[in-house]
Amino acid sequence: MIRLKRMAVGAIRSFSSKITPIPRIAIIGSGPAGFYTAQHLLKSNSKLHVDIYEKLFAPYGLVRYGVAPDHPEVKNVISTFSKTAINDRCRWIGNVEIGRDISIRDMRKAYSALVFSYGCQIDKLLNIPGENLKGVYSAREFVEWYNGLPSASTLNPNLDCEDVVILGQGNVAIDVARMFLSPLDELRKTDISEYALDKISKSRVKRVHLVGRRGPLQAACTIAELRELTKLPNCFGIITHQEVEFLREKIKELPRPKKRMMELMLKIADSSIDNKIDFQKQWSLSFFKSPLEFLPSEENPDQLGKIRFSLNKLKDNIAYPTGETVELSTNLAFRSIGYRGVGIPGLPFDSERGLIPNKNGSVINERGLYCSGWIKRGPTGVIATTMNDGFETAKTILEDINSSRIDITSDQLGFDGLANSLKDIKVKPLNYQDWSKIDMIETQVGTAKGKSREKFVDIQEVFKLLDH
Amino acid sequence: MAELATVAMHVDSREKSSPHRSRKMNFACKKLFTSASRALLVRKNLKDLPLKTFSTEILQPKAQKETITINFMKNGSKIPAKAKVGDHLLDVVIDNDIDLDGFGACEGTLSCSTCHLIFTDEQFKIIGTKPTDEELDMLDLAYDLVDTSRLGCQVFVTKEMNGWEIEVPAGVSDARDV
Numbered sequence: 001m002i003r004l005k006r007m008a009v010g011a012i013r014s015f016s017s018k019i020t021p022i023p024r025i026a027i028i029g030s031g032p033a034g035f036y037t038a039q040h041l042l043k044s045n046s047k048l049h050v051d052i053y054e055k056l057f058a059p060y061g062l063v064r065y066g067v068a069p070d071h072p073e074v075k076n077v078i079s080t081f082s083k084t085a086i087n088d089r090c091r092w093i094g095n096v097e098i099g100r101d102i103s104i105r106d107m108r109k110a111y112s113a114l115v116f117s118y119g120c121q122i123d124k125l126l127n128i129p130g131e132n133l134k135g136v137y138s139a140r141e142f143v144e145w146y147n148g149l150p151s152a153s154t155l156n157p158n159l160d161c162e163d164v165v166i167l168g169q170g171n172v173a174i175d176v177a178r179m180f181l182s183p184l185d186e187l188r189k190t191d192i193s194e195y196a197l198d199k200i201s202k203s204r205v206k207r208v209h210l211v212g213r214r215g216p217l218q219a220a221c222t223i224a225e226l227r228e229l230t231k232l233p234n235c236f237g238i239i240t241h242q243e244v245e246f247l248r249e250k251i252k253e254l255p256r257p258k259k260r261m262m263e264l265m266l267k268i269a270d271s272s273i274d275n276k277i278d279f280q281k282q283w284s285l286s287f288f289k290s291p292l293e294f295l296p297s298e299e300n301p302d303q304l305g306k307i308r309f310s311l312n313k314l315k316d317n318i319a320y321p322t323g324e325t326v327e328l329s330t331n332l333a334f335r336s337i338g339y340r341g342v343g344i345p346g347l348p349f350d351s352e353r354g355l356i357p358n359k360n361g362s363v364i365n366e367r368g369l370y371c372s373g374w375i376k377r378g379p380t381g382v383i384a385t386t387m388n389d390g391f392e393t394a395k396t397i398l399e400d401i402n403s404s405r406i407d408i409t410s411d412q413l414g415f416d417g418l419a420n421s422l423k424d425i426k427v428k429p430l431n432y433q434d435w436s437k438i439d440m441i442e443t444q445v446g447t448a449k450g451k452s453r454e455k456f457v458d459i460q461e462v463f464k465l466l467d468h
Numbered sequence: 469m470a471e472l473a474t475v476a477m478h479v480d481s482r483e484k485s486s487p488h489r490s491r492k493m494n495f496a497c498k499k500l501f502t503s504a505s506r507a508l509l510v511r512k513n514l515k516d517l518p519l520k521t522f523s524t525e526i527l528q529p530k531a532q533k534e535t536i537t538i539n540f541m542k543n544g545s546k547i548p549a550k551a552k553v554g555d556h557l558l559d560v561v562i563d564n565d566i567d568l569d570g571f572g573a574c575e576g577t578l579s580c581s582t583c584h585l586i587f588t589d590e591q592f593k594i595i596g597t598k599p600t601d602e603e604l605d606m607l608d609l610a611y612d613l614v615d616t617s618r619l620g621c622q623v624f625v626t627k628e629m630n631g632w633e634i635e636v637p638a639g640v641s642d643a644r645d646v
């Protein structure tokens with residue numbers, strides 16, 4: 001009897017979906033790329049359904065776990081994302097890692113198309129001697145730590161020193177610098193994790209040195225982030241005149257954005273000459289230096305004591321060693337030279353470039369597979385860049401639906417067809433209502449402490465709260 | 469759950485003492501149910517905070533703002549919009565429900581450049597306020613940047629703008645390296 005009923009349901013389902021086949025699309029990763037791709041798909045095709053998978057218990061990717069806590073305005077993009085998440089044709093599925101909990105093969109069977117928007121999860125190594133010494137950290141991990149990413153919450157960095165060297169001059173490097181230079185009372189109001197705030201408030205750091213391999217023209221940070229550094233109270237910035245003087249001649253020919261950035265650097269260099277010993281803290285931008293080796297301290301062979309740099313000169317934008325070296329004494333260093341994507345089994349991957357090979361978001365030689373965001377383009381670009389990129393991928397998919405390059409068949413059940421297999425491996429998926437509840441509690445707990453939010457870092461606590 | 473109740477009570481008692489926080493808190497609670505209208509709420513809150521206090525709102529009925537017409541030009545098509553004098557151009561886009569994908573992502577807080585608009589030389593000169601360093605910094609990240617670019621969240625509507633055609637550029641550039 002039961003079997004008969006099932007057959008009947010199956011027949012009805014395949015019959016009805018023959019009349020109106022629903023394109024079911026899975027998006028893997030719920031950062032900006034995933035949400036912007038979903039937004040555009042849902043808006044442009046009124047039949048289509050989207051399931052967005054997220055390996056963590058919380059959505060929004062680097063907006064939650066990357067963007068600096070003292071930049072709450074940047075996180076306003078979340079309100080657009082939540083509009084997408086509550087769309088009737090959209091389902092957010094948290095705590096499910098694709099590639100581990102569900103294979104790409106099973107996903108392909110359940111959906112008309114898969115969109116990979118899982119970002120870049122690791123960072124580049126310098127690959128120089130001493131990189132494993134105590135006191136040498138990855139900026140990515142440090143960012144994840146102060147932002148409460150569960151897997152990074154145990155990092156517990158040792159910040160008990162006066163000088164910090166940051167290798168790299170991108171926005172992430174500047175975000176890290178600000179954590180040491182910003183007034184604590186500012187940080188206290190943000191959603192920075194409590195344990196990190198506690199640790200940072202006890203740090204003795206006074207000077208932050210941001211060191212770049214190439215010159216001022218190649219510095220990767222945006223002018224907005226650099227200007228923000230110059231406005232920190234009780235803090236002054238240093239740029240050595242010799243390293244930027246050559247700009248004065250060049251500056252007129254530069255396009256406006258670079259020109260304004262170089263003007264700011266020269267201004268900082270000019271005001272660095274004034275004696276500002278009264279200031280409590282200081283930062284510096286220093287150029288044309290590549291780290292060659294991390295050297296241990298004299299007291300402890302496991303602990304970083306200094307960094308040896310090669311002095312470089314530039315030719316055609318490439319840095320070449322001059323043969324001269326310098327050393328900087330420090331017990332704390334962060335490498336901040338870029339993020340890197342990793343592959344998922346069953347998915348084509350360009351390991352050299354750390355991204356999925358694609359054309360306008362369509363994975364090369366793979367029908368029904370797409371990619372979006374940092375894993376498509378590489379780990380550069382602000383959220384607005386990622387937004388455009390997500391829209392582009394969505395457009396490619398819509399074109400492929402219209403030209404029937406994507407199979408839309410009746411036996412694709414989306415998440416409904418996969419949920420049972422998750423039970424078998426004891427993975428408990430979360431839905432957007434679960435997240436909304438977590439979100440509300442985080443905000444309430446934060447408000448009670450005078451902060452914008454206190455993030456959960458322990459998934460067990462989350463499940464207790466949700467009473468799963 | 470008991471812990472939760474204490475948190476809520478805590479919040480309650482603060483609410484009474486600080487209207488600012490109460491607005492925030494109300495917002496936090498509403499969020500669960502009305503995430504769809506969140507964008508508007510945040511923006512309105514930001515806009516309203518420095519301007520009004522509770523008492524003046526009761527005493528004075530809201531003054532009717534003068535309305536003009538502004539046209540947004542996107543990919544060659546003209547989208548007319550009613551604009552209240554004194555509002556920001558970003559408000560005009562939102563209040564008129566103009567469908568510009570991704571426009572105003574940071575909700576007018578000068579941190580995204582997605583509200584980039586291009587004016588004619590003539591119009592650029594007429595705009596009442598000049599861009600600050602911070603606005604120019606954000607604009608420097610915008611795709612299709614020209615000398616007469618401005619951010620829609622930083623430009624107020626004035627009477628002189630009646631009938632203006634303002635260009636909405638196509639995209640945003642790749643400007644950030646990490």
Ligand SMILES: Cc1cc2nc3c(=O)[nH]c(=O)nc-3n(C[C@H](O)[C@H](O)[C@H](O)COP(=O)(O)OP(=O)(O)OC[C@H]3O[C@@H](n4cnc5c(N)ncnc54)[C@H](O)[C@@H]3O)c2cc1C
Nearest residue numbers: 029031032033054055061062066098118119373374382383
């Ligand atoms: C430290 C830092 C600070 C930044 N600050 C700013 C800023 O201030 N302003 C700005 O405009 N931009 C900023 N950016 C850039 C911005 O964060 C990126 O442009 C954007 O987040 C990229 O989006 P994405 O969706 O491609 O990747 P992500 O945001 O990384 O999202 C990927 C998502 O996929 C999930 N995922 C990964 N693997 C799987 C899997 N196997 N299955 C399911 N889910 C998976 C991840 O958990 C994550 O949620 C910053 C970036 C960094 C690193």
Ligand code: FES
Nearest residue numbers: 574576580581621
């Ligand atoms: S809306 Fe983000 S800068 Fe104007």
